[in-house]
Amino acid sequence: MKFIFLIIISLTFIGCLNKNNSASVGKMHHKPKAPENNKITTEKIELGKMLFFDPRLSIDGTISCNSCHNVMNGGSDNRAVSVGVLGQKGGRGAPTVFNAAFLSTQFWDGRAKDLEEQAKGPLTNPIEMGMPDHNTVMARVSSVPGYISAFKKVFPNDPNPVNIDNLAKAIATYERTLITTNSPFDQFMAGNKSALTELQKKGWDNFKTVGCNSCHGGNHFAGPDLPLGQGFFQKFPAFPNDAIETKYNFQSDTGLMSQTKNETDKNMWRVPTLRNIADTAPYFHNGKVNNLSEAVKIMAKLQLNVDLTSEQQESLVAFLQSLSGSIPQQTMPTLPPTKNTSIVKVN
Ligand code: HEC
């Protein structure tokens, strides 16, 4: 009797494990987790959206978050590297904001732990929005009466609600609504076997047999689910190749080492998500590769030391196209005005 009981218990346990295992491959969650101290509310989403779209948050009133992360398109700017205030260019491409809420670290080199921490960076980055400091940002925001009342409404228990932390919380909350769902691949995993074409199914097989999933595993094809703040980093290129390096110059940016200064972190990069990858060309941290087919070929060569056949390459591209989900319908926010005066002073 006891023995049978034990068998039942262990079978149930194995069942659970199996279930968890299969559920962890490419399964899309619909709601990202919000931190305990930043609950999602409708008013907060609306305030965050206004701030995300407001170019008055940049020094010369030209650039909003949406300028580089266009949520009417793929959540990126389709440029090799982004263009900030006064036409300045940085060294890296803008990753998409869609599904960033699911990532355990932000930025190509994973230097911000979450969306709240990330949102404070671009405002004072001299080549992005170019504000001298967060006090200047908040002085701008405070000179818009509609923002003061909105912050008060969204953060009712805060005696001084118009502050940089609350601004970042509101933007992060809006970003948690930027989730794409129901891609052909998700439909396929949910049991609709005709959601993928034969070529895409072949691509999914190749993705696993060639070894792409050894790095791009998990629900977002960005590696295992790790605790917040812990990135999944890999060397890129793992198999350096002179001809490719001469053409694309991937190694001049040292990636994680640019943050930590540790030689062992040289050319280590966070494994990026492959969801919606067909909508976010050009590719890689420096945006040097213009099309997905070339990006796939380069990945196989530099990360796995494999020369893909043209059939493999074609099927992998088709598979990656099946990872594009529906972009949530966006409506333009109405930004609160400053009557009779401009808060952006340009000499
Ligand atoms: C001038 C263009 C530009 C502007 C403006 C800008 N970003 Fe970005 N954003 C980038 C670039 C480039 C990166 C990648 C930088 C890096 O990894 O070093 C990035 C990274 C991010 C990421 C990380 C995504 C990921 O996959 O790691 C998020 C989230 C984000 N930005 C949100 C915002 C928000 C919110 C704002 C407004 C407060 C903003 N950005 C303004 C260009 C821009």
Ligand code: HEC
């Ligand atoms: C050893 C780990 C590893 C393997 C294996 C690997 N990748 Fe990657 N992948 C990465 C890293 C790291 C990056 C980011 C590189 C960068 O731009 O700095 C990346 C970037 C990409 C990008 C560009 C993402 C973007 O937003 O621009 C694509 C597409 C991609 N991988 C597809 C694949 C495919 C297809 C395979 C299999 C042929 C594969 N990867 C195998 C680690 C890996």
